Amino acid sequence: MKHSSTFSTATQRRLGRRSFLRGAGGLGAAGGIAALAGCGSASAAEEISFWHLLSGPDGVTMGELLADYMTTEGAGDVTQTVLGWGAPYYTKLAMASAGGRAPDIAVMHSARVPGYAPGGLLDAWDLDLLGEFGVHKEDFPELIWDKMEVEGQLLNIALDSHPFVLYYNTDIADEAGVLDSDGLLLPTETPEDFRDLALELSGAAPSGYGLSFGWLGDGMNQWRMFYTYYTQMGGTMELPEGGTMQYQEEIAIDAIEWILSLIDGEAGNPSHDGGTAISEFATGGSGAFFGGVWEIGSYRDEGVPFDMTMVPGVFGPPTAYADSHSFVLPFQSSPDPERRRAVHAMVAYILKNSLAWADAGHIPAYAPVVEDPAYQSLEPQSHYADAIDHLVYDPPAWFTGSGSDFSTYFGNTMQNVWARRTDPLEGWNAFVARIDDLLAKPSPM
Template identity: 50%
Template structure:
């Protein structure tokens, strides 16, 4: 919301707080950084396991490289617990200086005044602007014309392949890369060829009880039709039924017991590929370290473009400014510096499998030598995020709702068209409900 010309920005915030019962979003003017005192910046994130270890290493790097600030991280449980605590901290005036959010969750938060927007000029002064990001990743950070998140990465849904198994099947090109397939029929033929050499299945794909896994593959295939699902608040979901049914039917075809196991959960699929029994695996880039530790020969690529338009489902870990009613300008200035420092030093994040959003990292000679990461880096130019709505995004119930609607298709051969109808009905039920962060629908970006 842009303040009226006859109000100062701070007066506007005060008036809006009284009227709405909560502070709205505000950018902050640049402050002066003291070179004499090291400031402690509170940083919340939800990264655990291997990602948590990698993030800790990156934070050590930025802390050791300068004396102006020290990052004090707080790690909270992934998903609903994290977002609940972050929202409560913002509403209660105890927000950290900076936090990580999934880019797909930001649209639901911005109207509630839980986030401050980023100052584009201040970021640009630090070498961070739209020219240093792939277009779809930079644009995802905006709600209206205001930037509310700055992406650290893209973590897409990709396809890993066992190079020994696929080489024996004769489906690698002269460079050792997986031969391209450009239609569902070509890809199915390739998979059936691989099934003849794999000890287990041609493809490992786990979906049982995991709505996110079902959604990642489905929405990537749907987007390859050159389409996007639209979820207008107060309206009806816009879904191309033919494309949706075609995508879901193709997923059903994969689970024939030969190409892929008819019933497989996430862990079983990971284990099958990690033990060298299958030829390919559809998974997120976050499993790269798992496969490296398993010691199998593998490479990775984008999931083939089967319906004409290159598209890959992804989300992004993004930096946000949890709202602070009276932000300390010295710390706010240093927060900008921290984010710029981490983006520029994010090569270690690439080593963990994620695609750094900062183009100078992925366009470097060092990154070109990073295999298999460099082989799927192009996915950053074709990422597709969840449909924009207050109830979508990683860690929300939206993807589980999708799974509940369609699992019977994959598990029992239920009618794909009926499953899409169930999903659409659920989406329409959610669209009829207001954003809890803006129940009266008054906020304008």
């Protein structure tokens, strides 16, 4: 998931004397070196250094949450360092941890954590200390908690989950006759049902397409769609280091062929990239859109009449491909106990006040917030909140997770399959071979 890098000046003014933002909008090469060299130099226990990759609306929301936290009794000052999204961020964070210049706290995607854990780049959270601030294991859905623990250690605290979902234009859906009496998309229980619904949307959509899905040149989106349906069909995947990819070939090919049937020029546009798919739906051209929950803000700003739902479970129980923004403790050889305590307090505060985080579409990981009537009244957010019981993350490996090259490899080998220039099995086997090559190499961490 990519974010823009603009912080509102109003938010910056609100932070006042605390000099809250440092390096907003990312760091260039020289800035990155300076940040690595200077990080961790705080002398007072209450000064917390915080690295993250959140900018745009997410960055503004995080800034507001932290500004509110710093007004509470006993809170320390928090200094943000905002770095560019993707591989550069994770590289700099690893270098800082390995070089003993780590920040007190950072944000990672949960699916990236297993790749960092074996290298000792992360410290464990203190569940007893979190409990003092009112945060407990039972406050998190089981699937999210499972991603927070790695080899028995609590290595990340999830702030949210951000699943792959289905948006739909309520005006087009109403004209197509595919809304129920509550104005929600009619349920579909079989592949035939869903394809029929897509064709009904196509008939009512100005573009002539019921579905918008951006795959062209977008390996991440290709992987999200594939893994959603592959796991929904019952497929599993394991990536053992030093071994070979473990998977079900028949299910993989069935998932690929199903996706091809949705981008066939009848149900959906056969040649969208990410931007054109978003634009088609945003301008009211198509009936539905496959994408991440973070697009909710742009569609709302465009005035699109839309609602959202989980990707329907037409092959079995629904699945929701997802990742989570999570808080981690980068390794420090001699962590300051008081500062560590302050970090635990800060995270507990953010979790308990994460209703604001839901505004951008993310589902808060802290279950009491999702169960609160205030969240249940949010639309369309509450309409896909059940995704927390059906989350599917990348299979653990040192090269998987958001911002990794894993999905790039998938896109490189599968692009011609979606374009109907390569046989599905040929494209899939090329992907498997590429991943087997990586599994034969030791983790660089």
